[in-house]
Amino acid sequence: MIQLSQDSIIKVQGSVSSPKGFIAKGVHIGLRYAKKDLGLIVSEVPAVSAAVYTQSHFQAAPVKVTKNSFENDSFIKAVLVNSAIANACTGKQGMADAYEMRRLCADQLNVDPEMVAISSTGVIGELLDMDKIRKGINVLSETDPGDGHFEEAILTTDTKIKQTCYEMTIDGKKVTIAGCSKGSGMIHPNMATMLGFVTTDAAVNEQALQKALSEITDVSFNQITVDGETSTNDMVLAMANGCAGNQPLDENHQDWNTFLTGFRMVCEDLAKEIARDGEGATKLIEVRVSGAENKKEANVISKKIVGSDLVKTAVYGTDANWGRIVGAIGHSDAAVSPDSVEIYIGGQCLFKNGEPQSFSEELAKDYLLGDEITISVELNIGDGAGTAWGCDLTYDYVKINASYRT
Incomplete structure (x- = not known):
């Protein structure tokens, strides 16, 4: 169990x-119509690295090749990523x-x-244009680093880049941890189309880094969903190069x-940024569950x-239909005592003691008009707590995915 300090x-x-x-670059090589589509992260020294991967039966060729890079040891110098083409379900040629x-690279x-x-992301079942990849790698080598260029190069239907950065003191040294991700549709990770890359200048033991990434993935990336679909290419990779000078x-x-x-x-x-940027989404939904038998069930x-x-369409329609929430809880595999469940939206109690509660429909609608919605559920049967993030389901989601390849 991870014990956290702030x-x-x-x-x-x-x-x-x-x-x-660390340096990061991104260039346009023609895989996408106009936007950057090939990105590179390089550590000046080999970095202790860890990764988690999609659990799909149809793992893409780049996932398999990256697993091969980790077979002998966990030191990685660089990560090369293309967008537009996933290089998934492409057989022997895709692996080659x-x-x-x-x-x-x-x-x-x-x-x-x-x-x-x-790593690759984009359309499944199409081969990479290797002429463009070959030329692009040469272009990358001649290109100066630029903030945001790598983050842009890994996007597909995303509407914006997703990045974050924190600083802390360890062994009296300033340590920085940063990361970026992509993902907008086909998002229902189980690792470990979403990708995440985390860099840090901390020195970290390789086994400890892998354990930390696996455990934290379970309560972050694995707790988001946009459309219930797990990609062939999901991957989160962390690199720790030790340049901050702390003890491992x-x-x-x-x-x-x-x-x-x-x-x-x-x-x-x-x-959360992936969930917020779900295809066609207008709202970030956070669901907090407490009082479960254990954390896993929460x-x-x-x-x-x-x-x-x-639930997603009710939130989009600003309808405080708590019956949708009851329906979702009711067919979960977790232990539930129906008469003990409490449901809250925007602080108002809508359901308790097995029966509806009096609440203001007007206040609930006003709350649901916002762009960040919190739904809280108290199960009252234990001390387990958990949180998940997602987005509303809109007409635009259908439009985007009805013409994804065109």
Whole structure:
């Protein structure tokens, strides 16, 4: 269980290149019509790295190749990412292209191919245009770093870049943790189309970093949903290069909880931004569940509620229809005592003791007109608590996905 401390942590303006020893680039190579579509993160020294991946049976070629990079050790020097084409379900040619993509980047950096991770996002079932990839990697090598360029290059149907950055003090040294993500549709991660990249200049033990990423992913990226669909390409990758000069962090370090808190804050920020930017979305929905038998069951119920199409459409229509919430809770796999459940929207109690409660429809509608909505559920059968994030379901979601390939 992660124990969190919030001492000496400050949110600042920054990007994945803000931690010491990292640069990030992004260029347009023609995979997308006009926007940047090839991005690169490079650490000046090999970075201890950790990753979590999609649990889809149809894992994309770049996911498999990145797993290969981690087979012998956890040190990574660079991450190369393309958008527009997912290179998923593309057979032997797709695997060959993914390995070539990794090798070409490694050659430019003069490192072993296993020191490079790769990732792709976009349309499933189409092969990469390798001529553009080859030329693009050469262009990247000649391009100066630029804030936001990498973050833009990894986007697909996203409406904005998603990035965050925190600073903290560890061993008396300033440590920075930053990250960026992409994702707007096909979002219902189970890792571990969403990608997340976290960089830090902290020195971190490799086993401790992997454990932290896995645990924090479960309460951040794995607690968001837009449309209930898990991508073939989902990946979150963290790099820690040690350039801050602290003693290596693990569970026994006196400042471990401070690092964990900063790490979790980065991942939660990025996860919420993905949910907020869901395709066609107008509102961020946060569901807080307390009083469950345990934390796992609270997480299950919170994600079940925020993933319900009926709940999502009710929020879009500013309809405080608590029956939709009851319906979502009712078919979850978690333990529930119906007569003990309480449901709140915007602070008003709508359901309690197995029966409806008197509330102001007008106040509820005014609250639901906002762009951040909180639904709270108290189960009253234990002390487990969990939170999930999602968005409303609008007409624009259908329009975007009805013509995704065109």
